[in-house]
Amino acid sequence: MPSRLNPYISFDGDARQAMEFYKKVFGGTLAMNTFGEFGGQEAGAAADKIMHSMLETDSGFTLMCADTPPGMEYKPGNNISVSLSGDDVGELRGYWDKLSADGTVAVPLEKQMWGDVFGMCTDRFGITWLVNISEPA
Helix, strand or coil, X not given: CCCCCCCEEEECXXXXXXXXXXXXXHCCEEXXXXXXXXXXXXXXXXXXXXXXXXXXXCCCCEEEEEECCCCCCCCCCCCCEEEEEECCHHHHHHHHHHHHCCCEXXXXXXXXXXXXXXXXXXXXXXXXXXXXXXXCC
């Protein structure tokens, strides 16, 4: 397997719901493991929470996430955003429509001064998404 770089997002107990949502947005294969599967009785109240999940899509995207482990502080912030870019207008607009639904649009998906169509939104789980649609080559 070649090396790869992909986002890994931490959630505060709703990782399962977030990843199921992202699977509806992007399609693909979703694998999830709970703390209980690997932590036995030590997992306690976190037994049903997600220790690790990975969504791999037909488009080649990989998104990983987990619930914050017991004993660690959940610190949401504005230090992460996920960027989607390319020239497949239908695919990228479809992602935008699903991600921005029930979320907050900071920059509407529209033509920008640099010539591409760009938008920025925060989904219902608090994750910021940047979508950039370039002109086909």
